[in-house]
Amino acid sequence: MNVLFLCTGNSCRSVLAEATFNHLAPAGWRAMSAGSHPAGYVHPRALALLAREGISTEGYFSKSWDDLPQTPDIVVTVCSNAAGETCPAYLGNVMRTHWGVDDPAHATGSDAEIDAAFVAAYQTLRARIEAFLALPLNELQHNRARLKAELDRIGEIF
Structure with missing residues (x-):
């Protein structure tokens, strides 16, 4: 299963999620990240945070959703609607949450306040x-309706 973490710039949140997911995921599950308008760089504080957490930062870069290595099975948008961000709408026949x-x-x-926001x-x-x-x-993975319900629930409770 391929999970795509998607936001606008692909410089912080989606990369944090991709690296963390890949660090923790079982065999056969893989994360990717992308942006609808990629920033062109990964924020240095995101990379430093991953390194402090013992998560590899090798190979992560800001990329467009047009440049994905595989088609995702699940798309997770991580934009903050509360902050007035517009989440990109991934065009494809995939599960979305x-x-x-x-x-x-x-x-x-x-610096401490900014670092706290990243943490x-x-x-x-x-x-x-x-x-x-x-x-x-x-x-x-064989019960898409239940998986979708669980993913939606997870996005609301944390």
């Missing part, structure tokens, strides 16, 4: 990914 997370790239304040985004994404991976995946 939304896990809104505030964009730490727009955080302001002291908060990472912790939210990691908790959701851990909840996703705790599901009975072998069973649910």
